[in-house]
Amino acid sequence: MSESKNEQRLTHEEAARLALQCLDLTSLNDGDTEADIERLCLRAQSPFGAVAAVCVWPRFVALARRLLPAEIQVAAVADFPDGALDVPRALADVAAIAQAGGNEVDVVLPYKALIAGQQTEVAEFLAEVRHASRPLTLKVIIESGELATPELIAQATRLALMAGADFVKTSTGKSRVSATPEAAAMMLQEIAASGLPAAGFKASGGIRSVEDARVYLELAAAKLGREALQPRRLRFGASGLLDAIEAQLRGEGTQRSNAAY
Structure with missing residues (x-):
């Protein structure tokens, strides 16, 4: 579905409120501690409303689930961040997340294997992860900045959708190039072309301002329709974006930043 350019335009306040309700507030630092996750969970309950989810390492899922109200989802990463073609490792991550009470799994597609032409192996990996992760929400990270060509980005998106991914996500935030509008447009086009009415998109990495x-x-409104601007279809993975959202909603304006989170 597409809409006119004027219908797609959002004010900064509209963008801030939508981004807040679609935010996966994230902490995936190597040195994260329980105290860090406690602070993250407090931040997730913003005075302007709750975020959609927090995203943490699997070892912190139980803590986050205990600290958060039920309406905030707990997401955790699998096969992260390198995206190895390692089914046992990915399934172990998924099992740990599920057993600890997690709601969502963000798994890295084996993008190096895809670049090497191992499409069948990547499809089998995704099928195994999808089977093991049900009924949890599954987001597949394609690491778009490493795929380099529109054709590979489109192929990775299609493989994720064919495997039953609930969301296709741009990036781990750990690579040199994270989310870009160009990659997002390609991914959103593939989601629209799939005909899957519930498939969603997650932009992650380098998103720090309301702008x-x-x-x-x-972009999501243009490709999927304005009704897709809700947490069931759209997410943002970020750690610093919440500060900018709250500043905007306090009336302090916004500053553009392209720094990676």
Whole structure:
């Protein structure tokens, strides 16, 4: 579904409110501690409303689930961040997340294997992860900045959708190039072309300002329709974006930043 350019335009306040409700507030630092996750969970309950989810390492899922109200989802990463073609490792991560009470799994597609031409192996990996992760929400990270060509980005998106992914996500935030509007447009086009009415998109990495978020919100509206601007279809993975959202909603304006989170 597409809409006119004027219908896609959002004010900064509209963008801030939508980004807040679609935010996966993230902490995936190597040195994360329980205290860090406790602070993250407090931040997730913003005075302007709750975020959609927090995203953490599997070892912190139980803690986050205990600290958060039921309406905030707990997501954790699998096969992260390198995206090895290692089914046992990915399934172990999924099992740990599920057993600890997690709601969502963000798994890295084996993008190096895809680049090497191992499409069948990647499809089998994704099928195994999808089977093991049900009924949890599954987001497949394609690491779009490493795929380098529109054809590979489109192929990775199609493989994720064919495997039953609930969301296709741009990036781990750990690579040199994270989310870009160009990659997002390609991914959103593939989601629209799939005909899957519930399939969603997640932009992650380098999104730190309301203006950054607005770009992806308007792209999603153009490709999927304005009704897709809700947490069931759209997410942002970020740690610093919440500060900018709250500043905007306090009336302090916004500053554009392209720094990676």
